[in-house]
Amino acid sequence: MHVVDVLSVTRRFGAKTVLKDVTLSVERGEIFGLLGPSGSGKTTLIKLMTGIDKSDEGTVRMLGEQMPKLAMLQRFGYMAQSDALYQELTALENLQFFASLYGLSGSRRKERIQAAMKVVDLLDHLNKPVAAYSGGMKRRLSLAISLLHEPELLILDEPTVGIDPVLRQSIWNELTALKERGTTIILTTHVMDEAEKCDRIGLIRNGELTAVDSPEGLKSASGTDSLEQAFIVLGGGVRA
Numbered sequence: 001m002h003v004v005d006v007l008s009v010t011r012r013f014g015a016k017t018v019l020k021d022v023t024l025s026v027e028r029g030e031i032f033g034l035l036g037p038s039g040s041g042k043t044t045l046i047k048l049m050t051g052i053d054k055s056d057e058g059t060v061r062m063l064g065e066q067m068p069k070l071a072m073l074q075r076f077g078y079m080a081q082s083d084a085l086y087q088e089l090t091a092l093e094n095l096q097f098f099a100s101l102y103g104l105s106g107s108r109r110k111e112r113i114q115a116a117m118k119v120v121d122l123l124d125h126l127n128k129p130v131a132a133y134s135g136g137m138k139r140r141l142s143l144a145i146s147l148l149h150e151p152e153l154l155i156l157d158e159p160t161v162g163i164d165p166v167l168r169q170s171i172w173n174e175l176t177a178l179k180e181r182g183t184t185i186i187l188t189t190h191v192m193d194e195a196e197k198c199d200r201i202g203l204i205r206n207g208e209l210t211a212v213d214s215p216e217g218l219k220s221a222s223g224t225d226s227l228e229q230a231f232i233v234l235g236g237g238v239r240a
């Protein structure tokens with residue numbers, strides 16, 4: 001079964017067409033990466049999948065349901081590009097707030113908060129106000145929040161921006177472990193070595209999905225041995 005189906009989706013802002021007739025399916029249990037330059041439409045596509053935004057043409061289905069649909073909010077974890085955190089509250093208070101939105105309470109809530117904060121290595125900073133967190137710590141807390149309710153689908157918009165290489169590695173280990181337990185993960189990235197770790201990648205440029213394949217498939221289709229080269233060839237980005 002497809003976890004997400006994007007069918008002939010077009011999104012315009014004023015006179016600008018930001019997504020052009022995009023069709024894409026994500027399979028259960030895969031890590032799917034959206035790779036593209038700044039402004040290519042990755043976040044816009046992600047927002048359509050989550051139901052935060054609505055397409056002008058085409059349809060989006062998540063777990064078989066047509067989006068947008070409010071009740072779906074409990075079914076997936078979402079980490080936005082800009083952190084949606086309450087600055088004046090502590091990390092723990094933020095986590096408790098989101099946990100209650102997801103219907104977690106009592107010992108289960110406690111247990112999930114501990115587990116999610118362990119993944120992002122922030123257990124020692126639970127009682128700090130978010131205002132005192134660095135940018136990278138805020139990203140990590142946002143990731144922890146998206147993991148709280150152990151959703152079957154995770155949608156992560158640039159999850160590792162501002163995160164140091166050691167922690168980035170441990171977050172990727174966790175994403176891989178989640179995938180092995182059957183979680184589907186959709187993420188955006190500009191980073192090639194992260195894209196290499198995805199099962200499949202969608203290359204996006206100027207609002208068009210130019211290719212979708214495994215990293216190996218993209219390299220062989222473009223006759224190159226680096227994903228960066230494949231991106232240039234298949235993305236139509238070759239400059240004269």
Ligand SMILES: Nc1ncnc2c1ncn2[C@@H]1O[C@H](COP(=O)(O)OP(=O)(O)OP(=O)(O)O)[C@@H](O)[C@H]1O
Nearest residue numbers: 013014018036037038039040041042043044045081
């Ligand atoms: N609400 C909006 N109103 C007008 N234009 C918008 C809006 N949201 C996005 N855009 C435009 O749509 C285009 C695609 O933006 P989007 O944020 O999807 O790109 P992106 O690939 O996620 O970029 P980045 O990697 O920098 O986050 C950009 O030109 C952006 O300016």
